[in-house]
Amino acid sequence: MxxxxxRVTPIAIGDPPLLNAAGLHAPYxxxxxxxxxxxxxxxxxxxxxxxxxxxxxxxxxxEVVVDHDPWQLNAIKAAIVAKIGDxxxxxxxxxxxxxxxxxxHVWSAIEVACYDLMGQSVDRPVVDLLGGVxxxxxxxxxxxxxxxxxxxxxxGFGTDPAARGWAAARQAEALTPEGIxxxxxxxxxxxxFESVKLKAxxxxxxxxxxxxxxxxxxxxxxxPLRIDPNGAWTHETALxxxxxxxxxxxxxxDPVRGQAGMAALRRELDLPFATNMCTTSYxxxxxxxxxxxEDIILTDHHFWGGLRATLELNRVAAxxxxxxxxxxxxxxxxxxxxxxxxxxxxxxxxxxxxxxxxWQSDELLVGGKIAIEGGCVTISREPGLGIQLDRAALAxxxxxxxxxxxxxxxxxxxxxxxxxxxxxxPVRY
Amino acid sequence: MxxxxxRVTPIAIGDPPLLNAAGLHAPYxxxxxxxxxxxxxxxxxxxxxxxxxxxxxxxxxxEVVVDHDPWQLNAIKAAIVAKIGDxxxxxxxxxxxxxxxxxxHVWSAIEVACYDLMGQSVDRPVVDLLGGVxxxxxxxxxxxxxxxxxxxxxxGFGTDPAARGWAAARQAEALTPEGIxxxxxxxxxxxxFESVKLKAxxxxxxxxxxxxxxxxxxxxxxxPLRIDPNGAWTHETALxxxxxxxxxxxxxxDPVRGQAGMAALRRELDLPFATNMCTTSYxxxxxxxxxxxEDIILTDHHFWGGLRATLELNRVAAxxxxxxxxxxxxxxxxxxxxxxxxxxxxxxxxxxxxxxxxWQSDELLVGGKIAIEGGCVTISREPGLGIQLDRAALAxxxxxxxxxxxxxxxxxxxxxxxxxxxxxxPVRY
Numbered sequence: 001m002x003x004x005x006x007r008v009t010p011i012a013i014g015d016p017p018l019l020n021a022a023g024l025h026a027p028y029x030x031x032x033x034x035x036x037x038x039x040x041x042x043x044x045x046x047x048x049x050x051x052x053x054x055x056x057x058x059x060x061x062x063e064v065v066v067d068h069d070p071w072q073l074n075a076i077k078a079a080i081v082a083k084i085g086d087x088x089x090x091x092x093x094x095x096x097x098x099x100x101x102x103x104x105h106v107w108s109a110i111e112v113a114c115y116d117l118m119g120q121s122v123d124r125p126v127v128d129l130l131g132g133v134x135x136x137x138x139x140x141x142x143x144x145x146x147x148x149x150x151x152x153x154x155x156g157f158g159t160d161p162a163a164r165g166w167a168a169a170r171q172a173e174a175l176t177p178e179g180i181x182x183x184x185x186x187x188x189x190x191x192x193f194e195s196v197k198l199k200a201x202x203x204x205x206x207x208x209x210x211x212x213x214x215x216x217x218x219x220x221x222x223x224p225l226r227i228d229p230n231g232a233w234t235h236e237t238a239l240x241x242x243x244x245x246x247x248x249x250x251x252x253x254d255p256v257r258g259q260a261g262m263a264a265l266r267r268e269l270d271l272p273f274a275t276n277m278c279t280t281s282y283x284x285x286x287x288x289x290x291x292x293x294e295d296i297i298l299t300d301h302h303f304w305g306g307l308r309a310t311l312e313l314n315r316v317a318a319x320x321x322x323x324x325x326x327x328x329x330x331x332x333x334x335x336x337x338x339x340x341x342x343x344x345x346x347x348x349x350x351x352x353x354x355x356x357x358x359w360q361s362d363e364l365l366v367g368g369k370i371a372i373e374g375g376c377v378t379i380s381r382e383p384g385l386g387i388q389l390d391r392a393a394l395a396x397x398x399x400x401x402x403x404x405x406x407x408x409x410x411x412x413x414x415x416x417x418x419x420x421x422x423x424x425x426p427v428r429y
Numbered sequence: 430m431x432x433x434x435x436r437v438t439p440i441a442i443g444d445p446p447l448l449n450a451a452g453l454h455a456p457y458x459x460x461x462x463x464x465x466x467x468x469x470x471x472x473x474x475x476x477x478x479x480x481x482x483x484x485x486x487x488x489x490x491x492e493v494v495v496d497h498d499p500w501q502l503n504a505i506k507a508a509i510v511a512k513i514g515d516x517x518x519x520x521x522x523x524x525x526x527x528x529x530x531x532x533x534h535v536w537s538a539i540e541v542a543c544y545d546l547m548g549q550s551v552d553r554p555v556v557d558l559l560g561g562v563x564x565x566x567x568x569x570x571x572x573x574x575x576x577x578x579x580x581x582x583x584x585g586f587g588t589d590p591a592a593r594g595w596a597a598a599r600q601a602e603a604l605t606p607e608g609i610x611x612x613x614x615x616x617x618x619x620x621x622f623e624s625v626k627l628k629a630x631x632x633x634x635x636x637x638x639x640x641x642x643x644x645x646x647x648x649x650x651x652x653p654l655r656i657d658p659n660g661a662w663t664h665e666t667a668l669x670x671x672x673x674x675x676x677x678x679x680x681x682x683d684p685v686r687g688q689a690g691m692a693a694l695r696r697e698l699d700l701p702f703a704t705n706m707c708t709t710s711y712x713x714x715x716x717x718x719x720x721x722x723e724d725i726i727l728t729d730h731h732f733w734g735g736l737r738a739t740l741e742l743n744r745v746a747a748x749x750x751x752x753x754x755x756x757x758x759x760x761x762x763x764x765x766x767x768x769x770x771x772x773x774x775x776x777x778x779x780x781x782x783x784x785x786x787x788w789q790s791d792e793l794l795v796g797g798k799i800a801i802e803g804g805c806v807t808i809s810r811e812p813g814l815g816i817q818l819d820r821a822a823l824a825x826x827x828x829x830x831x832x833x834x835x836x837x838x839x840x841x842x843x844x845x846x847x848x849x850x851x852x853x854x855p856v857r858y
Contacts, residue, residue, distance in 0.1 A: 069561075071553060071557040071558075071561055072557070072562060073560045073561050074560045074561045074562065074563045074774065075561055075562065075563075078563075078776075121551075122550075122551040122553075124551075128500040128501070129500075129558075131502045131503045131737065132498075132500055132501035132502050132503045132504055132505075133503065133504065134503045134504075282744065282747065282748045283748075285748050285749075286718070286748065289715070289718060308560065312741050312744040315711065315738070315744070316744070316745065316748070318711065319712075319714050319715065319745070320714075345503065347503060
């Protein structure tokens, strides 16, 4: 089996106006889709965050990947690194909380597509190539956002007045504890989620903390709750809010910036600390170990560099006493399938995974969106990722990408349309 | 594909009277062979160090393994752990340098056999299931031993006077620097090894150090040299000998015992330190990181718990600035094949691997011993491990096991036959 062609297609999928420490989601989230075609007619799929620099790198790699056997991951990775090195510097820790060395994105897309091919070629689901099934049903959490009114996508930030249930809640403004509780109830009713995460770090920390307490009152003691201020809080704010949330939180995700900051706060609060900001790559592990910055690491194969690299975190977590959860960006179904295969094969991943998937209505898979039932995605036993590309949908979402005029995510620009003069601040409160 | 039967066969393979810190090798080295048979007629092979407790554990597991799909490694491992836990306490660090929690041995045998089955079932070599080929030719080192005269095996510790070349050198006494140089020349001429390791910690440290200096003079500056006293030296002895070997050694393997001891010595000597004694499992990694006990970790899938577990050391090594080499015990061809597939897929494994393979003349593979040419084993492109069991040879080596009367390795007993009253001492010099 040889790779004969790599197709790289940027797409835009509808995304509601979700608030976060970096600003406001645009009406479209950008993703890049990688297809690896082989000489025996198979197509392997990968999906990563959309960005102009990543797209340019992938386009440089078409010739590098061709003629390789998809099973030769080490050789393909080495050829890619020889061509592009680390793909450019990350700004993750200094400015925005979603960047990483681009080699990790690029390799993630290609490696996932290779696994899809491997699985298809031997009639095995990807999970079997990762050590096999630890859990057949992968639990996800209800990922709540403060938001403005609007649903994003083809309607821009408009709303459909006929929408009901979660479709209506997805459009609704949520800027208060009551709004967040309503959002939680609608999302949980639709998908059956049994854990809840609130994206914070954007509104008044007291209001955000009140929202968590309101969720606890509304949902009862049996629902694990997480808050993620994306490092936007000072030590004092995070200590004050954290004390109000003692006994309430399943974990406290990135209340403050940096390993030293997390470690200092962690010494003062008897709460599990989680991160996808201060410990985001293997280069950060020694510092995390030395300082004790977190209890739980949020993995993400798009950021840690593919399925194998992320699975290796299982060993690191077991060795250094960390738990594992999973981070998410706005994404479509290829990522959802890959995340689910990975989570199904990762023994230490005992926390429900994050996913933005309920927020996005666009899909590019045959059969539409992957089902979440009882808060879980059931692992597919179909070969490879167990999904098929809907080429008409891909073409439409690529057209949407071209039409929307976006080529890089920048939540500050969108936020400034709502609040002129708004500026990103690493630590806001 | 389902496992229908697990056959467990203890064997004894001829082994010369090799000296080491634990005493003297018996005329036979014990190994345990695991065969996994499947409903589609495939047979997967695994090999581990022979020991009565390990054998008893494996025999308990026959029913646990049956009916599993060999691709479901996580599920099989979980079922085994549910049955036997860690399989019993290791005495690695307190007494003898070759024990480990038995679950690691047991799982290694079964996991390697599963990989052999997976590869056969999809017509892929095991290396492809581990991320693919990093190096097609896996370099091994010439593993030298001080020894008494004799070849072990069917001749006991006798010799064949007609033997020539390496066959003669394998029989010859080697208790002096000159004897070690002759052994090196004969082994290197036969196999083309380009790196040399001397097992030490048994004779006078000055003589052992002189032997390294003699090897350097005889072999020239281009041949990497290693010495392994198995932790039998005091700090003072190791410091004195190490100073004489500055600029001579590729690495200094376990000159002293324990991570603290290694770290203290390492601070005083500008030499790369290697270990397979103070950092031998993931439980030891935090201590190794905190103390800085070594530069290079010697992996061994029989001890670290299988191919995947050992491959994960690649990530740990890259993360914490360790190099990787590979440890060996006396072994037959199934282990040689597994070691080679693993080494071929491990990017950080840039040091030539240890192997005792030239010392053992018995084999249980169709076609006899795996070829070492130019110091390397070329990775097989045949499905699975690329080997086949010679059932007549297996029966003969099992008969040899029954006849030899050994059921556990104990180098002290054999040593006492040569030196009455000899006792194992963790630190001798």
